[in-house]
Amino acid sequence: MLSQWISGTNALADHPVALWLIAAAVAATLYLMLIFAFRLVRARLERRAALPGHGMAAGAIRVMQRTSWFLLAIFTLMIGVDVAGAPFPFSEGGAQHLWFVLIALQLALWLDRAVDVGLSRALSHRATVTATLLSFLLRALVWVIALLAMLDNLGVNITALVASLGIGGVAVALAVQTILSDLFASISIGLDKPFEAGDFIVFGSVAGSIEHVGLKTTRIRSLGGEQIVCSNTELLKQTIQNYKRMQQRRIVFAVRITYKTDVEKVAAVPGIIRSQIESQTDTRFDRAHLARFGEGALEFEAVYYVLTADYNHYMDIQQAINLGIMRQLQAADIALALPEQILHMPRDAAPAPDARGRNPIGDAPAAAPA
The missing domain is CATH 2.30.30.60 (SH3 type barrels.)
Known part of the structure; x- marks a missing residue:
């Protein structure tokens, strides 16, 4: 009686339905264990991420969130089927391909999120557009590599595929050359x-x-x-x-006075310019010299620095300096030179008559040639 029961039990255990039930039980147990392990690891990472200076833990949590529980369920079911010895609905080679595809897809999901998290941290001080574009390109590269790896595992000749894609890519690149250059x-x-x-x-x-x-x-x-x-x-x-990154502004300006000014007063002009520059805040005096004997004026050149990049503030300072210089020059009886141009003509040079034979200087007609 016992031997019949044992043999009946063995026959039931060898039945495909029973094997699949055993596989499902193993898969469910393993699936629940993985969920528990993931939650345990995540809880520890969350406690660590709450501490200052542990940004890597927060990144690891975001990567874990990319876990596909659907893929994990299929993965544990295949483990259960393998443990129970249940018959696969496809060949052994097909099962091996499925193993590879499941692992490749999950690794691609984790790498996709890791690239996104890593670039977000590394390029946080960069322009948002740049970070988004680089993230898109690197994530696309991850999925292209994963897809090529899966196709190669399935027996597809990826060498010819890559070659054809390369030729097509060159054609597309030539067609959108301007867009790519802007990108x-x-x-x-x-x-x-x-x-x-x-x-x-x-x-x-x-x-x-x-x-x-x-x-x-x-x-x-x-x-x-x-x-x-x-x-x-x-x-x-x-x-x-x-100009946003300019720390200070170097200013060069000129002051012109008349040649009639006494030498002693000319020597005092650089000091007048310096005093007016140093009387303004946010300035640093550099130099002031009688630079050259110009056409119709003595030209002084002054250089100073405005210790701010604000253009309006610089113009306020320059205006105050100009007005101060004018006041001091007037007080010292030093005249600013006016723009002028002197034309010297020989005394014996007579202007040419106009088209009607009249002298432009007077109303008398020009003398007729002998």
Whole structure:
């Protein structure tokens, strides 16, 4: 009786339905164990991420969130089927391919999130557009590699596929050459950071503040108020002056006085200029000299620094310096030179008559030639 029961039990255990039930039980147990392990690891990472200076733990949590429980369920079911010895619904080679596809897909999901998290941390101080574009390119690369690996495992000749894709890629690249050049220019702007939103730049005949750096174009608000849209590629070909990053401003200006001024008073002019510059805040005096004997005036050249990049503040300072110099020169009875041009003519030179034979100096007609 016992031997019959044992043999009946063995026969039931060898039945495909029973084997699949055993496989399901093993898979469910393993699946619940993995869920418990994941929750335990995540709880520890969350406690660690709450502490200052543990950004890696927060990143690991975000990577774990990319786990596909559907793929994990299929994975544990295949383990259960293998343990129970249940018959696969496909060949052994097909089962091996399925193993590889499941592992490749899950690794690609984790790498996709890891690239996103890593670039978000590494490029947090960069332009948002640059971080987004680089993240998209690297994540696309991850999935292309995963897809090629799966196709190779399934027996597809990826060498010919890659070659054909390369030829097609060259054709597409030639067709969208301008767009691609602007995209790479956008990446260059984001990585090199020659300017960013809010900077005041000057290039060519354009001067204005950066409003937005996009994938293809950069938008600039000019001093006149209109918006200027410039291609990223064309913009990087220009020599760009970025005034936002200027720490101080070097100023050179001239003062012209008449030649009639006494030498002693001429010698006092550099001191007058220096006193007016040093009387202003946010300035540093450099030099003031009688630079040259100009046409119709003695020319003094002064150099100083404004210790701020604010243009309006610089103009206020320059105006105060100019007014102060004028007051002191007037008090010292030193006259500023007026722009003038002197034309010397020989005394025996007579002006030529006009078309009617009249002398332009007087109303008398010009003498007829002998």
